[in-house]
């Protein structure tokens with residue numbers, strides 16, 4: 001069922017809660033929402049941190065946020081809030097989202113639980129789904145490509161970080177039929193915060209600080225079906241991608257480099273750049289750099305911006321599309337707030353950091 005846009009008059013403020021507030025995307029939501037001019041953040045929900053002051057676990061909030069972490073109670077949140085951000089691990093999120101939706105709340109889910117429409121594909125990659133009947137209700141929240149649908153969505157599946165960068169980079173080329181949908185290769189690099197706050201050996205400082213390595217090589221990363229679903233919808237054919245993620249020794253940032261075969265041997269970088277600028281003309285979060293420029297994760301760190309660029313290797317007939325984002329902002333929390341803004345009729349970039357923390 002499609003619901004109607006909620007009427008927010010200019011004086012209204014949105015009351016929101018964050019479930020999973022003490023994680024990395026949770027704290028990034030907090031950073032953005034405390035400065036958002038139209039939002040009152042009134043509840044932080046957790047599990048192991050219940051009863052503690054949120055700022056005790058998140059030192060960057062000390063002296064700014066005085067909320068105590070509360071246990072999840074959908075009925076209580078429904079009485080007090082208009083919308084809820086869920087920043088929970090996949091699998092944990094679906095039952096909580098289901099309950100919140102059962103109480104009529106608008107939910108913005110940062111996990112993968114509602115990003116795939118096809119239950120079978122979800123279960124193949126993630127295991128059993130706790131609320132499959134809600135999959136059809138969810139709208140994929142890549143704002144630049146689904147702005148209209150988001151205006152009436154009450155369950156928004158905020159895209160993953162690698163998919164955000166990769167889809168934004170290649171979507172204009174597929175949409176304008178400048179490249180073949182066959183044989184796309186995505187080489188992507190992520191900072192360590194992409195793995196979340198729970199300590200793991202892969203993210204242990206001595207084991208990642210001095211080197212760069214690929215992981216989940218050979219079609220094994222869970223973001224593959226999400227990228228394929230979005231790009232298949234754009235191109236109109238069921239395409240497959242080769243996707244190799246890498247862990248690089250930095251805290252934040254994703255650089256995604258997509259290799260695609262030019263549909264026409266005369267294609268040049270200017271035409272690719274023009275197609276991207278046309279598609280993203282009304283998208284304040286996307287900046288298409290001039291041909292020859294190299295997107296840099298440092299130039300978007302802390303901002304809700306995606307920097308894109310295009311080059312063509314005339315010798316091989318391959319287009320090289322690149323995107324740099326901050327995985328925690330445009331790749332997660334910032335994008336979620338961008339979705340909230342669109343959903344509630346606010347200006348799309350309201351409250352979102354536009355300038356990076358650079359250098």
Ligand SMILES: NC(=O)c1ccc[n+]([C@@H]2O[C@H](COP(=O)([O-])OP(=O)(O)OC[C@H]3O[C@@H](n4cnc5c(N)ncnc54)[C@H](OP(=O)(O)O)[C@@H]3O)[C@@H](O)[C@H]2O)c1
Nearest residue numbers: 020022023024025046047048049088090111194196197332
């Ligand atoms: N990190 C990224 O770059 C990134 C980017 C895009 C999307 N995402 C997705 O966003 C989601 C959150 O990621 P993250 O990196 O922020 O994870 P995280 O740092 O591991 O934090 C997850 C939080 O969820 C809370 N939690 C877990 N189970 C819960 C439950 N049943 N009820 C209430 N709270 C619960 C925990 O709170 P307590 O401390 O109170 O137990 C924890 O703080 C994941 O699905 C992830 O895939 C992450």
